[in-house]
Amino acid sequence: MAGMTIRVLVVDDDALVRAGLTMMLDGAEGVVVVGEAADGEAVPAALDAHPTDVVLMDLRMPKVNGLVATRRVRARAEPPEVIVLTTFDTDENVLRALRAGASGFLLKDSPPTQIAEAVRRVAAGEPILSPRITRRLMDRAATEAGAHERARAALARLSEREHEVAVAVGHGHTNAEIAATLHLSVATVKAHITRILTKLELGNRTQIALLTHDAGLC
Template identity: 70%
Template sequence: MAVVIRVLLVDDDALVRAGLSMMLDGVGGIAVVAEAGDGREAIAAADAHGPDVVLMDLQMPHVDGITATRRLRGRPRAPEVIVLTTFDTDENILRALRAGASGFLLKDTPPAQIAEAVALVAAGNPMLSPAVMRRLMDRSVAQSDRYERARTALAALTPRELEVALAVANGRSNAGIASELAMSVTTVKSHVSSILTKLGLDNRTQIALLAHDADLV
């Protein structure tokens, strides 16, 4: 007997659920076993029907898709979760993946690719739409560029100035830095002024951001 992948659809739009159900039920080896209109209903439906894969919207009332994903993935015999949404911001992508989602697709993904994603994720393989993969790649490159620029900039500081810069980044006041590094407040102010000049920055917040980009705090 062929293995059938059991799918739970979670979306607050009944028309979206109806369209997905019709499309997936027409694919061999996939069966939609339940639907839910929000994250709270999704958890109850998962308990009742034991799906293998959940297609999860993000923006829903009561319990959102990220929260529902985290709760589902934290359970024994957890189903795989594919986020299916129109909101592809970097924040949403990363939050969904950190919550345990195995896939992230946009709602304009062709039906055949959604069905393919269900099969791949059910088999233990992650699935990201090309647009989402590109966003993650661009973000990774941008982070790498910021890291290198920050490290290069901070290399212009003396060891003492770097200590002061890191203390600033950690939220220390001038008096706190003076006590921590055994120097006068006047000396701390002089170092901060020198740091701002060398790095071409305008304020202490920018020092903190640079230290963060350099992965030093």
């Protein structure tokens, strides 16, 4: 994303939160807020009006919550990435949002620099996988009935190299780190990830990571 401006849509029912995020992100290098929405119901129209790269999505909204809105965003023909915002790190819906296609999530009290960096990483195709709370939520996914067996069966459809790449994604490694570890080019790693997404009918890297965690590999 070097030299490009990352366009962000801020979605939150709290006007003060929207104003704070907009002010903070508009001051970050390479990032601009192109629009705001006060409820998930207004997101489709906002995306139609403002080409967007990343949506910062609140979970708890009165009409259409962030979970439903995330599914709708990711179902678009050319969907922007979604970062879920939440007040409580124990919110059960965070895990569901990741499964719906969100590329990660942040606590609303995260430092401004962390939020801006998360936007840049997600826009560059590197979802937020490393924070402690993200790992705890993904670990919890494996407790769901049948999740372990389903994940193992899905990953068995991959080639040996694709399986190695999937596990590396699950550990939160970047494309460059995976390439260095497996002695591949970055372009080859990207090609493997594309094939993994296609074979397993997944939406993004975060869902690959969730699958490897469900399988007990990370």
